[in-house]
Amino acid sequence: MPNHPLVSAARQSGPDAHGDHTCDAPPMPVADGAAGAAAIDKSDLARCFRDIGVRTGGTLLVHSSLSAFGNVRGAEHAVIDALLDVVGPGGLLVMPTHTWGTVSAAQPVFHEQLSPSITGRITETFRHRPTAARSLHPTHSVAALGSGAREFCLGHELYSTPCSRSSPYGRLVAAGGQVLMLGVGLDCLTLLHGIEEWAEVPWLFNRVETLYVITKAQATLTVVSRRHTNDPNYEERDFPSLEPILREAGAIAYSTAGNATIRLIDAARTTDTLLPLLRENPDLVLGPRVRTPL
Numbered sequence: 001m002p003n004h005p006l007v008s009a010a011r012q013s014g015p016d017a018h019g020d021h022t023c024d025a026p027p028m029p030v031a032d033g034a035a036g037a038a039a040i041d042k043s044d045l046a047r048c049f050r051d052i053g054v055r056t057g058g059t060l061l062v063h064s065s066l067s068a069f070g071n072v073r074g075a076e077h078a079v080i081d082a083l084l085d086v087v088g089p090g091g092l093l094v095m096p097t098h099t100w101g102t103v104s105a106a107q108p109v110f111h112e113q114l115s116p117s118i119t120g121r122i123t124e125t126f127r128h129r130p131t132a133a134r135s136l137h138p139t140h141s142v143a144a145l146g147s148g149a150r151e152f153c154l155g156h157e158l159y160s161t162p163c164s165r166s167s168p169y170g171r172l173v174a175a176g177g178q179v180l181m182l183g184v185g186l187d188c189l190t191l192l193h194g195i196e197e198w199a200e201v202p203w204l205f206n207r208v209e210t211l212y213v214i215t216k217a218q219a220t221l222t223v224v225s226r227r228h229t230n231d232p233n234y235e236e237r238d239f240p241s242l243e244p245i246l247r248e249a250g251a252i253a254y255s256t257a258g259n260a261t262i263r264l265i266d267a268a269r270t271t272d273t274l275l276p277l278l279r280e281n282p283d284l285v286l287g288p289r290v291r292t293p294l
């Protein structure tokens with residue numbers, strides 16, 4: 001199948017215009033009170049999250065860059081508190097606390113309490129909040145706080161892939177959840193790796209790893225997990241080029257807070273839109289270097 005027309009148009013018009021921080025290229029650090037950045041606080045953030053459409057009582061997964069805001073009074077604590085206020089006591093706040101960069105066959109141990117999140121300071125602070133739960137997948141764990149947090153995280157380590165349909169990523173979709181992206185673009189949207197798994201794209205896995213989880217209670221679990229590919233012919237993705245398709249489907253809303261672009265993504269609509277496209281053309285998500293048939 002040829003590329004989706006909206007993807008072709010986006011690829012011709014070049015990279016996403018939003019100045020996001022990306023997973024691939026960590027941004028230059030921004031000092032507190034950086035020139036040109038108006039300070040924002042918890043109430044500014046909460047207003048922004050409500051206005052963009054974050055649902056009170058809903059399930060919300062958040063990807064984030066703290067420095068992208070410019071200057072937040074109260075730093076990551078203000079961001080977390082604003083999110084909890086908006087989701088409310090009946091809602092569920094979820095963040096990735098991934099360790100795929102530090103846990104592998106070469107260093108196979110994930111420690112529920114001691115392994116730091118590699119997905120940003122907001123997530124690392126969040127997982128230490130009292131009553132936050134963390135799922136036990138050795139490379140793609142999430143932390144959750146709020147209604148049903150423990151159940152949401154339960155059993156992630158039992159599936160043989162990082163983002164299976166029964167994992168927290170699938171549960172987010174089943175719950176009618178939303179993904180909020182704070183100053184980061186679609187290249188950080190782990191849900192898209194889930195959709196790759198659910199579409200069964202043929203190039204996604206190229207090795208199986210035996211990894212170990214040490215729980216808070218000091219139990220050791222063995223987890224055999226298929227790893228997302230590191231084959232240079234397939235690992236490069238171009239997720240931001242899917243953005244026009246999701247915009248067209250009404251799956252993304254936009255706002256700004258401080259210097260950061262904020263995206264709110266409907267998880268089920270994103271899945272319903274992209275799953276059939278990926279089943280038909282698994283290469284749709286690959287980057288320009290590897291997209292053409294090899």
Ligand SMILES: CC(C)(COP(=O)(O)OP(=O)(O)OC[C@H]1O[C@@H](n2cnc3c(N)ncnc32)[C@H](O)[C@@H]1OP(=O)(O)O)[C@@H](O)C(=O)NCCC(=O)NCCS
Nearest residue numbers: 021023029030063064065066067070071072075119120121
């Ligand atoms: C990698 C990534 C986290 C880097 O973002 P970042 O903003 O540089 O880093 P953090 O979010 O950890 O925030 C810490 C930075 O915030 C800045 N900061 C500190 N206080 C601040 C404040 N009050 N207000 C604003 N920024 C502040 C500092 O620059 C700090 O960097 P330092 O610790 O080196 O001093 C980000 O680009 C990213 O990819 N996030 C998404 C990750 C994800 O969810 N991935 C999922 C798929 S893999």
